[in-house]
Amino acid sequence: MTGPVTIVHACRRAGRGGSPTAVVDETSSTDADRRAVPVAAGTSHAVFLSHATRGVVPLRFFTATGELPACGHGTVAALAVLAERSGAREYETVLRSGGRTFVGRATVAGSRCEAFFDPGPVELRVAAPAERASVLSALGLGPGAPCRVASVGRPRLLVEVPDRTALAGLAPDLDRLREACDRSGLLGCYVHSAPAPDGRVAARMFAPSIGVREDIANANSTACLAAHLAGRGRCALAVDMGDSLGEPSTVVATARPGPAGPLVLVGGAATVTGSLSPG
Known part of the structure; x- marks a missing residue:
């Protein structure tokens, strides 16, 4: 590994589960080194923190197969580490990833951190017949399942x-x-x-194209769902994930009207759970 690794369980539910995420201070590593970190750490994703420049903290996200322009639970994990280092109970910073700059906030109470951020504008479109048919067939679902393509960084198919x-x-x-x-x-x-009437939802994220068979928690896709459901009048969601993997997780998202579409805030609870040394 490139340096000391902090392990954060992001988007936990009632103090349990969450997505284990590797958080690393950026060095002059190669992308091959970065791809090796989640493998060595036993996590699906790794987030790399660079030193703040003019008050902005750059983030980069990697899986074993390559770099991602954005990672929601990775952003939650990064905020948990940055907030812990600050020693402040209420923490706010400016982050940069995927070519955009945005605000992240965290509240710390003991070992628990609640972190939220603006994932950026969500683009929604109707799924093309060919893409919906092939994906639904691979899922084992019939052709009538409701679908929508949503993008925040990269497109994904939402299926109800x-x-x-x-x-x-x-x-x-x-x-x-x-x-x-x-x-x-x-x-x-x-x-x-x-x-459900109270805004509770369950979800599973399958992303074999980026080397993740099933994600324990996926905050950016939950942000996409919040933007999608805002059209039905939903303004707040709590999405349970990870149960099929034995890692109960919950991602929270809110949406409110904006001049160019719904404005979304997404995040969850996180705990710094350990560290690994290079070797």
Whole structure:
């Protein structure tokens, strides 16, 4: 590994689970070195922090297969580390990733951190017949499942199923799903239950195209869902993820009207849980 690695469990639920994420201070590493970090750390993603320049902290995100322009739970993990280092109970900073600058905030209480950020504008469009058909088939779903393509950094397909039971029963053909996503230029597929009256949702994110068979927590896709459901009058969501992987996680998102579409805020609870030394 390139240097000391901090492990953060991001988007935890009631103090449990969350997505283990490697957080590393940036050095003059190569991209190959960066791709090796999540493998060595046993995490799906790694986030690299550079020193602040004019008050802005640059972030870079990697999986074992390459760099991502954005990573929601990685941003939550980065904010948890930065807030802990600051020693402040209420922390705010300016972050930069994927060519955009945005504000992140965190509140620290003991070992628990609540972190939220602006994921940027969400682009929504109707799924083309070919892309929806191939993805739904790989998921084992019928052609009538409601779909929407949403993008914040990279496009992904949002797919609605009736309830948590249908979601839990999914057993996608991941090889076919990867082929379908690659053909359409999709990051992956975010399958979610219909929202309950209180805004509670369950979701699973499959992203074999970036080397992640199933994500424990995916904040940017949850931001996409919040923007999508804002058209139905939903302004707040709590999305449960990770249960199928034994890592209960919850991502929280809110949406409000903006001049060019919904303005979304997304995040969750995080805990710094350990560290690893290079070797």
